[in-house]
Amino acid sequence: MVKFCGSLLIAFSLTVFIGTPCHAQAKIDGYDSGKITIIFEPVFKDKPLMLHDQYYVDDNNDTLYIDAFRFYMTNFQFDCGHYQKEIHATRHLFDASDTATYTITFDPTPGWEYRELNFTAGVDSVINTSGANEGDLDPVKGMYWTWNSGYIMAKLEGRSAVCKTLHHEFEFHIGGYKSPYNTDRKVYNLPTSFLWEEKSDLSNIHFPQIQTHAVIIRIKTDVSAWFRGISLAKTNNIVIPGKEAAMMADNYAKMFSIVEIKRY
Amino acid sequence: MKVGYWKYSMFCCLVILIAIGSVSFDNKTDDIRFVIPKDWPKPVYNFSKNKLTQAGFELGRKLFYDPILSRDGTISCASCHAQWSGFTHGDHGLSHGIEGRKGKRNSLTLFNLAWNKSFMWDGGVNHLEVQPLAPITNNAEMGNTLEQVVKTLDTAKGYRARFYEAFGDSTITGQHVLKAIAQFLVMFESFNSRYDKYVRKEPGGEMTEKELSGLRLFRQNCESCHKEPLFTNYEFENIGLAPDDSLKDYGRMTITGDPGDSLKFRVPSLRNIMVSYPYMHDGRFNTLLQVMDHYTDGIIAGPTLANELKTPMILTLQDKQDIIVFLKTLTDKEFLIDSRLREVRE
Known part of the structure; x- marks a missing residue:
């Protein structure tokens, strides 16, 4: 048994050794060097999203406050042209109350052209039926239904005087993975259009190539999209899968737009 | 698909974890082998994603019998699933959970669960591993959250070491709580009547x-x-x-x-x-x-x-x-x- 523990220790030390990058992560302007960083910036129309205290006005002219805003993103994929796709296994939970969740980083491939970004808002049916998952998908995150299995793809909670509910609260827990009321939505073809260049080649004075150190993609995430075509006075509580949830998923799929791509 | 440095190191970890799993399996798990009885259909549960080990099984058993899972520490899984009655709540039409609250359905028997495509009387739960979430969170049963369960276990005596033994990680996660319970439940096999x-x-x-x-x-x-x-x-x-x-x-x-x-x-x-x-x-x-x-x-x-x-x-x-x-x-x-x-x- 002692011998067994010994070999276990060596095995683990090796794992730790192999698994740890040799250099500390360098930063450029606060962003990871050598990476593509996507920043999701929550807003309500033209105002930054602030939970609890800031009021907003939706298309229906109803005044409202937001208390909680969380959603899953999975299946990130860059279309790199020439039939090349870069697929990332990232499964990410965005939580408006935790700015650490606003950013996701990816390791780029030198020389590749990043034309478009695609991802899924929500979690697909395969993940929904795969039992207990880890990381952001761990049911400890409170984004899992316990009596009718499946992930809550997106959660939006808040208050509006027009809601004739307890404390004037509205509550949207949107989920459901079964057709026709599945609520995962593909977000397609967000244009990125940058080249991740590999080497500095300053010898060619006519076409000097400059190495890319970091790319920042800022994506505006507009909560007001949830309220398009609905009236909070009538629609203020969706907490089970179904037609209404699917309609809300169509809305939140339209939250995203790229506002800036910055190269360093 | 890009295979990066990170994935490579994940792969190394995986190889080592598998090695640990099989070592302990060979050492002491002769008595927890899952059996597919002759002429029975193929089980539905995917064992490759939750390899049975002695440590995992024992951790699952400890969790199953521990009232620590409930909000006030009074109700365990076994409160409503007792072995003598085929792991149902024998002699109880409806069961009572924390604070004497009564549920609205008869406790189901628990055995041969690896063959179940769904769980609960209404089939609302789609996988064995997420089944315990239903009683843990139901207000008339354990009235708790998985998040709180993980926090409580983290400071409870003896659990971190057991999680390390079972999953190679002493950090307790919701996933590991659920996988351990599944390892115990799946061994409720009844085929010798x-x-x-x-x-x-x-x-x-x-x-x-x-x-x-x-x-x-x-x-x-x-x-x-x-x-x-x-x-x-x-x-x-x-x-x-x-x-x-x-x-x-x-x-x-x-x-x-x-x-x-x-x-x-x-x-x-x-x-x-x-x-x-x-x-x-x-x-x-x-x-x-x-x-x-x-x-x-x-x-x-x-x-x-x-x-x-x-x-x-x-x-x-x-x-x-x-x-x-x-x-x-x-x-x-x-x-x-x-x-x-x-x-x-x-």
């Missing part, structure tokens, strides 16, 4: 004339839903029980939203039926004779009534008694007293 031995033509499988008559009648009248060898077809049916006025429980419709599923409930396995009374989703019948009487005389017709029950079942009292005598041969004593599944007091 007298009926099983009769089918396998083994010693101890002798049946009396009356029991054989009961088996014939069972096959004629009950088999289409309570299909051998698991004694369920894993479907949901309305068997013509009048809905209870106070519970207002419409069963499967709550999950699917389909009026065609109104009043449908899981077809439960009949294994260990003698010890798992009372019967039905709300525990309304205390004896098997009451159940048999329902099928011949108590059916309430309705749009979702099971096709098999649309023409009345005709059974004499003698027939019913024979069927009941046969059902007694489904009691699996080896399973009911299996020492591996008992609580280990430390």
Whole structure:
């Protein structure tokens, strides 16, 4: 048994050794060097999203406050042209109350052209039926239904005087993975259009190539999209899968737009 | 797909974890091997994603018997799933959870769960590993959250070391809590009743004339839903029980939203039926004779009534008694007293 523990220790030390990058992560302007960083910036129309205290006005002219805003993103994929796709296994939970969740980083491939970004808002049916998952998908995150299995793809909670509910609260827990009321939505073809260049080649004075150190993609995430075509006075509580949830998923799929791509 | 540095190191970790798993498996797990009985269908549960180990099984057992899972530390899984009754709440129509709160459905038996495609009376849970979330979070049962369970376990004596042993990580996660419980639950295997031995033509499988008559009648009248060898077809049916006025429980419709599923409930396995009374989703019948009487005389017709029950079942009292005598041969004593599944007091 002692011998067994010994070999276990060596095995683990090796794992730790192999698994740890040799250099500390360098930063450029606060962003990871050598990476593509996507920043999701929550807003309500033209105002930054602030939970609890800031009021907003939706298309229906109803005044409202937001208390909680969380959603899953999975299946990130860059279309790199020439039939090349870069697929990332990232499964990410965005939580408006935790700015650490606003950013996701990816390791780029030198020389590749990043034309478009695609991802899924929500979690697909395969993940929904795969039992207990880890990381952001761990049911400890409170984004899992316990009596009718499946992930809550997106959660939006808040208050509006027009809601004739307890404390004037509205509550949207949107989920459901079964057709026709599945609520995962593909977000397609967000244009990125940058080249991740590999080497500095300053010898060619006519076409000097400059190495890319970091790319920042800022994506505006507009909560007001949830309220398009609905009236909070009538629609203020969706907490089970179904037609209404699917309609809300169509809305939140339209939250995203790229506002800036910055190269360093 | 880009294989990066990170993935490579993940792969290394995985190789080592697999190595650890198989080492401990070889060392001490001879008695927790999962068995697929001869001529049974292939189990549904994917063991490759949650490899059974002695440490994982023992951790799952400790969790199953520990009331620490409930909000006030009073109710464990075993409170409503006791081994002697086939892991149901024997002698309880409806069970009580924290603060004496009463639930609205009869506790289900727990065995041969690796064959289940879904769980709960309404089939609302889609995977064995996420099943414990239902009782943990139900206000009438444990009234807790998985997040709180993880926090409590993190500071409880003896758990971090056990999680390390089972999963190579002393940081307790919701996933590992659920996978450990699944490792224990999946080992609730019942396939050694007298009926099983009769089918396998083994010693101890002798049946009396009356029991054989009961088996014939069972096959004629009950088999289409309570299909051998698991004694369920894993479907949901309305068997013509009048809905209870106070519970207002419409069963499967709550999950699917389909009026065609109104009043449908899981077809439960009949294994260990003698010890798992009372019967039905709300525990309304205390004896098997009451159940048999329902099928011949108590059916309430309705749009979702099971096709098999649309023409009345005709059974004499003698027939019913024979069927009941046969059902007694489904009691699996080896399973009911299996020492591996008992609580280990430390």
